[in-house]
Amino acid sequence: MKSSPATAIAALSACALSGCIAKLDTPVPPMQVETEAIAASYDNPIGSVDISNVGETLGAVNVVVPSLFLDWLPDFAAGLLTSFDERIQGSGLPTNPDASVEFHHFTLSAVVDLQRICAGWDSPPGPPNAAANGTIDATAIVENGRLDAEVWGTAIACKIDLTSLNGALSGNGTLDGALILLLLGPLPTSVSNARFLFTFSGKIAIANQMLNSSIDFRIFDGRLDLRVPVSNGDIVAELGSGSSVTLRGSNGTFLCDLTALSCQELPADPALAGNRALATAIVADPIRGR
Amino acid sequence: MGRATVRWTALIVMFIAAGAVARASETADGLPQLDERTAYLVGARTLKLGLLAFDYGLSDRLDIGSDPPFWAARAAVDVLVPNLHIKQIIFERPPVTVSVRVAGYYADLKTSEAVSGSLIAAPLSLFASFRLQDRVWLHTEGAYVYARAFGAGDLNQANFGGAVASQTVQLGGMLEFRLTRTFSLTATGRYQVYTADLAFDGSGNVDPFTTVDVNGRAVASVSHPWEAIGGIALLWKHVHLILGAGYGYYFLPGIDLAYPKRTFVPDASLSVVL
Numbered sequence: 001m002k003s004s005p006a007t008a009i010a011a012l013s014a015c016a017l018s019g020c021i022a023k024l025d026t027p028v029p030p031m032q033v034e035t036e037a038i039a040a041s042y043d044n045p046i047g048s049v050d051i052s053n054v055g056e057t058l059g060a061v062n063v064v065v066p067s068l069f070l071d072w073l074p075d076f077a078a079g080l081l082t083s084f085d086e087r088i089q090g091s092g093l094p095t096n097p098d099a100s101v102e103f104h105h106f107t108l109s110a111v112v113d114l115q116r117i118c119a120g121w122d123s124p125p126g127p128p129n130a131a132a133n134g135t136i137d138a139t140a141i142v143e144n145g146r147l148d149a150e151v152w153g154t155a156i157a158c159k160i161d162l163t164s165l166n167g168a169l170s171g172n173g174t175l176d177g178a179l180i181l182l183l184l185g186p187l188p189t190s191v192s193n194a195r196f197l198f199t200f201s202g203k204i205a206i207a208n209q210m211l212n213s214s215i216d217f218r219i220f221d222g223r224l225d226l227r228v229p230v231s232n233g234d235i236v237a238e239l240g241s242g243s244s245v246t247l248r249g250s251n252g253t254f255l256c257d258l259t260a261l262s263c264q265e266l267p268a269d270p271a272l273a274g275n276r277a278l279a280t281a282i283v284a285d286p287i288r289g290r
Numbered sequence: 291m292g293r294a295t296v297r298w299t300a301l302i303v304m305f306i307a308a309g310a311v312a313r314a315s316e317t318a319d320g321l322p323q324l325d326e327r328t329a330y331l332v333g334a335r336t337l338k339l340g341l342l343a344f345d346y347g348l349s350d351r352l353d354i355g356s357d358p359p360f361w362a363a364r365a366a367v368d369v370l371v372p373n374l375h376i377k378q379i380i381f382e383r384p385p386v387t388v389s390v391r392v393a394g395y396y397a398d399l400k401t402s403e404a405v406s407g408s409l410i411a412a413p414l415s416l417f418a419s420f421r422l423q424d425r426v427w428l429h430t431e432g433a434y435v436y437a438r439a440f441g442a443g444d445l446n447q448a449n450f451g452g453a454v455a456s457q458t459v460q461l462g463g464m465l466e467f468r469l470t471r472t473f474s475l476t477a478t479g480r481y482q483v484y485t486a487d488l489a490f491d492g493s494g495n496v497d498p499f500t501t502v503d504v505n506g507r508a509v510a511s512v513s514h515p516w517e518a519i520g521g522i523a524l525l526w527k528h529v530h531l532i533l534g535a536g537y538g539y540y541f542l543p544g545i546d547l548a549y550p551k552r553t554f555v556p557d558a559s560l561s562v563v564l
Contacts, residue, residue, distance in 0.1 A: 106511065115502075119499055
């Protein structure tokens with residue numbers, strides 16, 4: 001955008017007459033209460049791990065995992081956040097919802113709108129074509145120098161080549177619905193340092209199979225957490241590499257093996273939680289490792 | 291005789307010649323008038339060359355001029371800031387004089403072929419000077435300042451275009467006490483009564499498939515900057531010297547944008563009147 005002095009003076013004149021600096025119209029993030037409640041259920045699951053029936057509990061984990069498309073959806077979601085990070089950081093706006101930032105004696109507020117034309121199913125992708133390949137519109141807001149934790153948006157018939165997200169996969173995906181990304185840390189620069197809760201409500205199609213989905217999962221520095229329904233609520237499964245999985249419930253934390261169908265309780269005392277840390281370390285990169 | 295000597299000689303001759311026809315601004319009883327931050331003008335066919343402003347009196351009621359510091363900035367930074375101001379008396383009935391001053395600043399912020407930008411600033415001031423007694427004046431000012439910057443270029447390897455805009459309203463006042471014909475004591479104050487949020491917006495491509503728009507507002511941590519300055523004014527026939535020192539938030543002379551940190555505030559202006 002280049003402006004000549006004449007254009008600038010004309011704009012100035014118009015502004016002087018009309019008072020052209022309007023108030024910032026900041027949208028309200030949707031489903032705030034519901035999303036916070038989901039995030040809380042990951043922190044403090046109310047269901048209990050039935051250690052006497054480990055086989056059934058681990059079977060439930062195996063049922064839930066495929067429905068979350070964990071082999072490509074986390075990369076897709078993290079990619080949206082890294083795009084936000086690039087622009088928000090480039091604009092001098094805060095990138096961490098946990099800290100309020102002042103910029104040269106100014107407190108900043110902003111609405112950041114991302115419009116992505118989906119790349120489509122061609123490999124390599126052709127030129128951007130919103131009509132053929134669909135779109136994603138997403139929004140982040142900065143209020144009083146602090147990035148709001150909730151980033152939200154809508155995918156409209158968004159066609160994705162799954163290979164572009166995970167080289168081990170092949171096939172085509174389509175997203176159509178509402179998504180929310182609740183930041184649990186700064187905006188990520190890659191999936192490996194991403195910390196967020198992802199919720200999606202709508203339709204996901206893989207090849208010709210269309211699924212109505214209302215799903216959520218949590219990414220924390222490469223670790224994948226998901227909720228597993230049990231008889232008295234939800235427990236949280238933290239996926240490790242290979243067959244290891246950590247189950248957290250109201251009655252404790254258990255390190256389990258999906259193949260051997262066995263679990264052992266980890267000590268609750270932080271001083272004795274070395275095994276827990278070890279278990280977490282084992283699952284260094286479950287997203288890539290799967 | 292070297293070239294420099296010739297230039298200086300020519301300049302002095304020109305000054306003397308100009309001085310012969312100039313009629314500096316004076317009161318009816320012959321006192322020189324302070325014309326900076328007051329409703330008074332430099333005078334018809336009078337050229338005033340100052341560190342902060344060049345002014346020429348087209349008539350007793352109309353001045354035109356420019357601020358050399360903004361032109362001189364070109365020597366230090368690769369930015370050209372052409373600027374112009376006009377001041378006109380709109381009411382004059384002793385002891386009250388009212389004038390309006392309109393200024394415009396334009397900065398071409400282009401730093402490379404890939405990055406371009408521009409800035410406009412337009413202070414609009416209304417001055418009213420009251421001669422309260424023979425040697426006492428009260429000079430008042432109300433100012434509206436509008437500034438807007440436009441930009442386009444390569445930011446973080448992504449094409450980016452945007453704009454920043456701000457509006458302020460300021461009130462100023464100066465009490466002038468003339469001790470001798472040419473020497474005055476001055477007490478000056480300035481207060482920004484209104485600060486609009488600084489608006490900025492921009493649009494850029496993160497990649498060929500992704501566009502991100504940013505629309506924001508910046509709220510100054512100091513919404514009502516002020517300054518208080520005590521000083522002197524020496525109004526000799528061909529030289530005007532204003533010196534002062536104070537405290538508060540420094541308002542950039544001419545453009546009237548406040549530096550958002552409280553500090554020592556200097557005040558200095560030296561002019562040759564021809």
